[in-house]
Amino acid sequence: MEECISVFDMLKIGVGPSSSHTLGPWRAAERFLGELRNELLLHAVTRVKIDLYGSLSLTGKGHATDLAVMLGLSGQDPEYIPIENIAAIIKSIESKNEINLANEKPIPFYFLQDIIFNKNFLPFHANGMTFTAFMNDDSEYISTFYSIGGGFVVKEERINAKKKIQIKCAFPYPTDKASELLAYCKNENKSISEIVFENEKSMRTEAVIDHELIRIWHTMLECMYIGCHSEGILPGGLNVRRRAFDMHQNLIGLANYNSPQSWLEEIRKTEVKFRQILKWVSCFALAVNEVNAALGRVVTAPTNGSAGVIPAVLMYYLVIENHQAGEKQIKQFLMVAGEIGSIFKKGSTISAAMGGCQAEIGVSSSMAAAALCELMGGTPEQVLMAAEIAMEHHLGLTCDPIGGLVQIPCIERNTMGAIKAINAAELALATDPENAKVPLDKVVETMWQTAKDMNNKYKETSEGGLAIAVNMADC
Numbered sequence: 001m002e003e004c005i006s007v008f009d010m011l012k013i014g015v016g017p018s019s020s021h022t023l024g025p026w027r028a029a030e031r032f033l034g035e036l037r038n039e040l041l042l043h044a045v046t047r048v049k050i051d052l053y054g055s056l057s058l059t060g061k062g063h064a065t066d067l068a069v070m071l072g073l074s075g076q077d078p079e080y081i082p083i084e085n086i087a088a089i090i091k092s093i094e095s096k097n098e099i100n101l102a103n104e105k106p107i108p109f110y111f112l113q114d115i116i117f118n119k120n121f122l123p124f125h126a127n128g129m130t131f132t133a134f135m136n137d138d139s140e141y142i143s144t145f146y147s148i149g150g151g152f153v154v155k156e157e158r159i160n161a162k163k164k165i166q167i168k169c170a171f172p173y174p175t176d177k178a179s180e181l182l183a184y185c186k187n188e189n190k191s192i193s194e195i196v197f198e199n200e201k202s203m204r205t206e207a208v209i210d211h212e213l214i215r216i217w218h219t220m221l222e223c224m225y226i227g228c229h230s231e232g233i234l235p236g237g238l239n240v241r242r243r244a245f246d247m248h249q250n251l252i253g254l255a256n257y258n259s260p261q262s263w264l265e266e267i268r269k270t271e272v273k274f275r276q277i278l279k280w281v282s283c284f285a286l287a288v289n290e291v292n293a294a295l296g297r298v299v300t301a302p303t304n305g306s307a308g309v310i311p312a313v314l315m316y317y318l319v320i321e322n323h324q325a326g327e328k329q330i331k332q333f334l335m336v337a338g339e340i341g342s343i344f345k346k347g348s349t350i351s352a353a354m355g356g357c358q359a360e361i362g363v364s365s366s367m368a369a370a371a372l373c374e375l376m377g378g379t380p381e382q383v384l385m386a387a388e389i390a391m392e393h394h395l396g397l398t399c400d401p402i403g404g405l406v407q408i409p410c411i412e413r414n415t416m417g418a419i420k421a422i423n424a425a426e427l428a429l430a431t432d433p434e435n436a437k438v439p440l441d442k443v444v445e446t447m448w449q450t451a452k453d454m455n456n457k458y459k460e461t462s463e464g465g466l467a468i469a470v471n472m473a474d475c
Helices: 019-038 063-074 083-096 178-188 192-201 206-228 242-251 260-269 276-294 308-319 327-347 361-375 378-394 410-429 440-452
Strands: 012-013 045-053 100-101 105-108 115-118 128-135 141-151 152-155 297-302
Touching: 012 019, 012 192, 012 276, 019 045, 019 063, 019 083, 019 128, 019 141, 019 152, 045 063, 045 100, 045 308, 063 083, 063 100, 063 115, 083 100, 083 192, 100 276, 105 440, 128 192, 152 178, 152 361, 178 192, 178 276, 178 378, 178 440, 192 206, 192 327, 192 378, 206 242, 206 260, 206 297, 206 308, 206 327, 242 276, 260 308, 276 297, 276 308, 308 361, 327 361, 327 440, 361 410, 378 440
Parallel strands: 045 115
Antiparallel strands: 012 297, 045 128, 100 105, 128 141, 141 152
């Protein structure tokens, strides 16, 4: 049996622009500091060096990997750091040639020399990084980590998830496959969200589950709010202009609100015409991923590059489908989404560096489709069908970001993933599960096979596709 993967593993609060290239390395740096503390070595360190490999190196600057490791080594937490402090911390490191290691010990740090971009790939995973600490007795402490997607970080000695390590899961309803999840639903006469809730209760109290799920939702809502009210040019050199601001202004017109929650209620009061539905969904998704591209705070769902899909579809339900919906439905949606994401993580990958964008936008669309389907009255069979339909129509999607930035085509892809999720849920609701031809487990297997067959230049390396067809000068 695989490890237990919680909803809160699949939906993490962090900083953009990338879960695998920003959040993962940031967490790896934190873990490295933890190892130094455990070995009582932290205050003996005189210098640190970071080697980035493979995809982390090839698109690392565009994904702010170098900034992430500096922030992580500085002892900053991506979940709680004030976003407005990031630029000042980085500027201080670069101007002083010094880093305050773990926010405790200043040491010399020359970011142009001490962060090394190695284009070669380590054999374990495409996103490898090695931290080296040099000690005052001339010894070295070396540790290698791999960012395997969605902010998950593993050590080199850990066997890859694809090799199915045998770790007993403590969940009452441990699940590797969709077929197992469906069996639990049938045997217990429960919905998917109810099964997930029982699993989560084995790890934390109901009060904590409720609080954390709503905290995730509030972060999503705030992210959409900020994105809809921010204009200008995104950083990185592509000169991409934010579009959510203008789209939002055209949709909402004159309105009166002063907070994310009052904004949501204002939208709910707006008479949305049929032609505007797609525009609203696109606006929500654009808003999130423009915030993500600007190193703002988002919810990894299941990755930062696909962070706009799930909040956009949940907002669609709240402002279009059910104006009476509240926290109960929000929590239900997030639990179903997290469970579907965990099935893909266990059976395939959520890392674009391993599987292309099908592993990010495809998985997020599948998660959102399933969650929406349950909220709209779908049976567990239909919920899994919705997830299958959404992924089926993302198979083979490449990851080829221009300039290594999570902007083109990434931001727009979130709008497409959200629209497909809604469509997939509607199709599943209109279909008798007995007529389904492709079970979700088969599409998960197919996605992993497609990932293995995909050329590496289409796996977040910026060495193929749009990344070389259009260069930064053209933009």
